[in-house]
Amino acid sequence: xxxxxxxxxxxxxxxxxxxxxxxxxxxxxxxxxxxxxxxxxxxxxxxxxxxxxxxxxxxxxxxxxxxxxxxxxxxxxxxxxxxxxxxxxxxxxxxxxxxxxxxxxxxxxxxxxxxxxxxxxxxxxxxxxxxxxxxxxxxxxxxxxxxxxxxxxxxxxxxxxxxxxxxxxxxxxxxxxxxxxxxxxxxxxxxxxxxxxxxxxxxxxxxxxxxxxxxxxxxxxxxxxxxxxxxxxxxxxxxxxxxxxxxxxxxxxxxxxxxxxxxxxxxxxxxxxxxxxxxxxxxxxxxxxxxxxxxxxxxxxxxxxxxxxxxxxxxxxxxxxxxxxxxxxxxxxxxxxxxxxxxxxxxxxxxxxxxxxxxxxxxxxxxxxxxxx
Amino acid sequence: xxxxxxxxxxxxxxxxxxxxxxxxxxxxxxxxxxxxxxxxxxxxxxxxxxxxxxxxxxxxxxxxxxxxxxxxxxxxxxxxxxxxxxxxxxxxxxxxxxxxxxxxxxxxxxxxxxxxxxxxxxxxxxxx
Numbered sequence: 001x002x003x004x005x006x007x008x009x010x011x012x013x014x015x016x017x018x019x020x021x022x023x024x025x026x027x028x029x030x031x032x033x034x035x036x037x038x039x040x041x042x043x044x045x046x047x048x049x050x051x052x053x054x055x056x057x058x059x060x061x062x063x064x065x066x067x068x069x070x071x072x073x074x075x076x077x078x079x080x081x082x083x084x085x086x087x088x089x090x091x092x093x094x095x096x097x098x099x100x101x102x103x104x105x106x107x108x109x110x111x112x113x114x115x116x117x118x119x120x121x122x123x124x125x126x127x128x129x130x131x132x133x134x135x136x137x138x139x140x141x142x143x144x145x146x147x148x149x150x151x152x153x154x155x156x157x158x159x160x161x162x163x164x165x166x167x168x169x170x171x172x173x174x175x176x177x178x179x180x181x182x183x184x185x186x187x188x189x190x191x192x193x194x195x196x197x198x199x200x201x202x203x204x205x206x207x208x209x210x211x212x213x214x215x216x217x218x219x220x221x222x223x224x225x226x227x228x229x230x231x232x233x234x235x236x237x238x239x240x241x242x243x244x245x246x247x248x249x250x251x252x253x254x255x256x257x258x259x260x261x262x263x264x265x266x267x268x269x270x271x272x273x274x275x276x277x278x279x280x281x282x283x284x285x286x287x288x289x290x291x292x293x294x295x296x297x298x299x300x301x302x303x304x305x306x307x308x309x310x311x312x313x314x315x316x317x318x319x320x321x322x323x324x325x326x327x328x329x330x331x332x333x334x335x336x337x338x339x340x341x342x343x344x345x346x347x348x349x350x351x352x353x354x355x356x357x358x359x360x361x362x363x364x365x366x367x368x369x370x371x372x373x
Numbered sequence: 374x375x376x377x378x379x380x381x382x383x384x385x386x387x388x389x390x391x392x393x394x395x396x397x398x399x400x401x402x403x404x405x406x407x408x409x410x411x412x413x414x415x416x417x418x419x420x421x422x423x424x425x426x427x428x429x430x431x432x433x434x435x436x437x438x439x440x441x442x443x444x445x446x447x448x449x450x451x452x453x454x455x456x457x458x459x460x461x462x463x464x465x466x467x468x469x470x471x472x473x474x475x476x477x478x479x480x481x482x483x484x485x486x487x488x489x490x491x492x493x494x495x496x497x498x499x500x501x
Contacts (some may be wrong), residue, residue: 017411022488032410033437132464195475232413233438299459300413313459326437356433 005050006208007215008148014229022115024051033233039328040197040238041372043226044153046218047235053117053143054205055124056109061136066108069127069274070100071257073267075315077102082177082192084265087120088275091280092256096120097247099194101179109179109190111205111257113247117143117215127274147211150199151218152238154372155225163214164189171202184214198242198368239322240335243293243367245299249305249323250337252293258282259339260366261291289320289344293369296334296353297361302327303336303353310359311341312350319344322353330370341363376499377404379470383486384495386445391489393480398447401474402434405499410436413465418454419476427448427485429436431479432475434465443475447485453477 001169002025011018016027027048029036039045050084067074072085080099086094088325094366096116101109110123112120151160159169166183174180179192189206206214236246245251250260257266258279268280296303303325308318325336336353344351347366352359382390388406392399407413415435425431425445432443454476458464464473480486490498 028438029411237437299415301417301433301440302437304440314436328434329437 003051005048006049006211007048007149010212010215011229014231016231019232021232022051022113024114025230026051029231031232033237034329036228036230036234037237039226040153040199040230040234041330042154043228044151044155044159044201044222045197045228045230046215046222047150047152047230048215049150049203050208050211051114051146052148053112053120053141054146054148055110055112055121056135056140056142057110057124057142059106059137061133062106062108062133062138064129064133065128065137066100066110067270068131068272069124070098071266071273071275071279072100072125072313073270074100074102074108075270079104080178080180082179082194084262085263086251086257086262087123088257088279089253090275090278092258092275092278093253094247094251094255094257094260095121095123095253096125097245097251099191099192101190102333103179103181103190104184109205111148111203117141124310145208146172146205147208148205148216149185149211150197150201150203151197151222151227152197152199152230153227154200155222155227156199156201159221159225159227160191160218162192163217164310169369174202185210189214196242196244196372197238197272198244199238214273226256231349236324237326237329240326240337241328241330241368241370243337245291245337246324256282257288259287259289259291266300286342288342289339290342291323291337292340293337293365293367294335294351294353294362295328295331295365295369297363299332299357300334300360302334303355303362308354309340310352311344312351312352312361314359318354330372334362335365335369376408377470378492378496378499382463382492383446383468383489385444385489386498387444388462389443389446391486393444393486396480396483397452397477398449398480399468399474399477400446402443403495404469407469407473408465410434410439410441413435413462416458416462416465416475419451420457421451421454423451424481425451425478427482445478445487447478447480447482449478449481451476452479
């Protein structure tokens with residue numbers, strides 16, 4: 001039985017095409033993936049991200065704990081700030097990639113991938129049990145009681161403040177990665193200036209029973225700015241253009257953040273954390289594969305996950321595989337992400353993508369693969 | 374969403390449509406199929422002059438989300454392909470029965486037409 005978000009009926013009313021994703025029934029698109037993609041790049045789109053998980057870490061030792069289980073340096077966060085970070089196992093493989101917010105001095109909120117909620121929480125509980133300061137940190141899986149929407153696009157900042165009760169700080173004045181607690185119909189919502197589309201925008205975490213009202217109010221506030229409901233199809237083409245990894249594609253328990261090109265979010269100098277020893281070693285020795293973005297050289301069938309990646313000169317075996325691929329709606333050409341041998345990772349290196357038995361020319365692209373100028 | 378199934382065409386289980394004009398048949402994919410595929414971004418068409426058997430995989434349609442094979446509903450020789458689709462694959466979405474056609478085939482086994490589905494039967498097949 002697929003899980004449904006509190007916005008399920010809303011999606012049905014809007015005529016969404018629903019599909020399975022990570023155990024959830026989610027909208028793939030409402031009108032068309034391309035239209036929704038363009039709305040986000042030129043105006044704004046609203047996404048249901050209620051399937052994502054929320055885990056709280058609270059207490060006097062919470063900072064020490066999250067800094068030990070996550071790769072980025074959580075000490076850099078003041079209250080009201082967030083950061084992209086990863087959770088690794090002892091081998092440096094990735095258990096999940098997530099956003100960590102410092103809500104208050106002793107309260108942290110982790111927003112994790114839908115399909116990983118169970119694995120993450122079990123891992124965190126185990127680590128807490130072994131943590132010397134375990135009595136000073138409390139974990140709570142709030143994924144069922146909280147829901148979330150993302151509003152993304154250059155016009156989003158223009159209407160976001162019409163939705164929440166005026167307060168000392170409003171959403172549109174947030175800097176990138178900042179988070180604020182706002183009031184909505186007497187309830188508390190966390191609004192952050194974050195997203196996963198490569199555009200400016202906001203993510204709103206609110207109690208599940210009022211997320212429909214939040215959605216409706218955003219929908220009305222953004223209508224005249226060209227806001228459209230957008231599904232997972234557009235979310236995927238947008239994040240692929242931005243070159244962002246998606247758990248299960250570019251990251252998993254056998255892929256390290258260094259291999260996936262998100263080493264920027266790994267602080268090897270912050271002190272001990274789970275996976276550090278393995279990652280230090282990987283960094284010193286160099287990884288045997290690297291994730292790259294690439295662009296097809298000519299119009300072709302779009303690259304798809306699993307397609308072999310060859311060196312431009314051929315060879316006997318492919319050097320890696322495509323992990324994400326699509327036709328870029330913004331560029332009108334096939335783009336993707338995939339693993340290559342390190343010597344093929346510099347920008348503009350010629351590679352070949354095997355599309356149904358035919359090797360087609362492509363070039364390694366810097367990430368983001370597409371950025372709106 | 375209401376799906377268009379023109380009454381004068383013949384259909385296959387795999388969602389191709391066929392329109393006959395004498396010994397030549399035009400083939401495309403149905404409105405239901407384009408709706409399921411979502412935004413079409415690339416179409417690979419059969420080579421001109423290729424001789425096809427009924428049920429043979431002969432073209433590929435790629436949407437943003439997925440790739441699907443297209444099967445020839447009948448046997449015969451490919452006599453024309455829709456070159457417009459190379460530059461405008463979205464015609465498959467916007468006009469699946471008109472400018473979004475894929476290829477034309479000269480029938481070698483006209484009796485095969487009787488094995489195809491009527492609009493009524495196809496409508497039943499795709500009913501939710």
